[in-house]
Amino acid sequence: MFLFASNGADVNLKRLHSLGCADGNWHVASDGTGIATWLESPFTRGRTLAGNVTIEIQRPGKREDTVCRFDWNKKTGRVTVRRRWSGEFAAYVATEPKQIISSHLRLTVMAYGRVPLGMKPLSAGESLSLSVKKPGSRRVTGRRIVRAGRRLNYSALVKRVRSLVYSSVRELPDSAALLLSGGLDSSIVAAVAHDVGRRLPTFVFSLNPTQSPTGMESDLYCARLVAAHLDMACEEILIDPETVIKNVPLAVLLAETSRGTIIDPCAAVIEVAKHLSGKGYRAVVLCDAADDLFGGFSFALRYYRGAQLARYFKTELDKGLPDELAVLQRVFERWGIAVIDPYWTPELKAIGYNLPLRYRVDPKRRMKRLLRDAFANMLPDAIAQRPKLAARDGAQVRNALEEKFGRSRERYRPLYKKLFLEGGIWPVEIQAPKN
Numbered sequence: 001m002f003l004f005a006s007n008g009a010d011v012n013l014k015r016l017h018s019l020g021c022a023d024g025n026w027h028v029a030s031d032g033t034g035i036a037t038w039l040e041s042p043f044t045r046g047r048t049l050a051g052n053v054t055i056e057i058q059r060p061g062k063r064e065d066t067v068c069r070f071d072w073n074k075k076t077g078r079v080t081v082r083r084r085w086s087g088e089f090a091a092y093v094a095t096e097p098k099q100i101i102s103s104h105l106r107l108t109v110m111a112y113g114r115v116p117l118g119m120k121p122l123s124a125g126e127s128l129s130l131s132v133k134k135p136g137s138r139r140v141t142g143r144r145i146v147r148a149g150r151r152l153n154y155s156a157l158v159k160r161v162r163s164l165v166y167s168s169v170r171e172l173p174d175s176a177a178l179l180l181s182g183g184l185d186s187s188i189v190a191a192v193a194h195d196v197g198r199r200l201p202t203f204v205f206s207l208n209p210t211q212s213p214t215g216m217e218s219d220l221y222c223a224r225l226v227a228a229h230l231d232m233a234c235e236e237i238l239i240d241p242e243t244v245i246k247n248v249p250l251a252v253l254l255a256e257t258s259r260g261t262i263i264d265p266c267a268a269v270i271e272v273a274k275h276l277s278g279k280g281y282r283a284v285v286l287c288d289a290a291d292d293l294f295g296g297f298s299f300a301l302r303y304y305r306g307a308q309l310a311r312y313f314k315t316e317l318d319k320g321l322p323d324e325l326a327v328l329q330r331v332f333e334r335w336g337i338a339v340i341d342p343y344w345t346p347e348l349k350a351i352g353y354n355l356p357l358r359y360r361v362d363p364k365r366r367m368k369r370l371l372r373d374a375f376a377n378m379l380p381d382a383i384a385q386r387p388k389l390a391a392r393d394g395a396q397v398r399n400a401l402e403e404k405f406g407r408s409r410e411r412y413r414p415l416y417k418k419l420f421l422e423g424g425i426w427p428v429e430i431q432a433p434k435n
Helices: 105-112 154-170 184-195 219-230 241-246 248-255 260-278 289-294 306-333 346-353 369-378 398-405 413-421
Strands: 002-005 026-031 034-039 044-049 052-059 065-073 078-083 092-094 100-102 127-131 138-141 176-179 202-207 235-239 283-285 338-340
Touching (some): 002 065, 002 105, 026 044, 034 044, 034 052, 034 065, 092 105, 154 369, 176 184, 184 219, 184 369, 202 219, 235 260, 241 248, 241 260, 241 398, 248 260, 248 306, 260 283, 260 306, 289 306, 289 346, 306 346
Parallel strands (some): 176 283, 202 235, 283 338
Antiparallel strands (some): 002 034, 002 100, 026 034, 052 065, 065 078, 127 138
């Protein structure tokens, strides 16, 4: 966590430093009116050397990737912030009337009493440079566009994807736990880990089974099917509807959005994060990227065609998916857990970015044709052909929350407004504990 402000006198440091996400200490560096502050943690590391301040947000693992980096040259007054193409951590920027850069919206609320006007996230892959000495100066370099690679026929592409997924699973850190939904993507990771002899502790979450239907629309049912097929253990995290409802304010606070399609699953994911943290896990394996790489929700086929559909998929890979991963990471971060998606690698993004539409959709209009063909022989047929479900539907969370909050797309907007736009005075009971 970090925050930079060109006018440090406006920052309420005492209030800001009351907010944390993990065990660690706050540090402060200042020069003139400018100020930078960061919380040293398993994710954030800062240093001051020869008048320069560098803050890096890293994703722990076998390779500690720097996902977001902030540099401040006090001598020149030049500030630069870079967000990695994969986007697991975000960076928010406001330049008028004040220059503010923050890793979390809730940091700016604690610093200023509300989210400053005009504050927007930096897109994944972008770099922003500005001058503290010359307000209004701003330079943004664009996202790196994935170039078309060597074209492969379908059979060769199937083999290539299979090989890349195997390599990615082998590189998962030993401290990771897999969330198994029983869908195609997470089931493939479980099957590959089993095939290469990786001990990958596996969990599935759902509302209490007394509230959940069985069958292919239930993640709990399908995860049990996969576990039995692979002869592996899968621990079940069962959540009461009342708990999910109670978690909604905290979900809005951590996710930093009011979107119902995001808050609904996050209200359950909070319980998953608590459970995994209590067992000592420091990384969680999610498989959200496969949808955007190899297919997606079928509704896109109703609204887009041809080149327009191809552009839609590329935009999701460049912007939509990185921002969704950042939301999930913000939730798990509060319990010191890194989010890792084995499908979200530069090599697999290059394939997904240039994947012909005929390789995404099969003759039955099912998405992820390439992925199904690459791993169908390793899964039960019902799982290999299982239709895509949203996480809140597969875990049976949607109904419980709609009964309480309704179905309006703006159902969580009043809560977001209260937390982020009206002073950020948060009740103690909705702030996440450290354990």
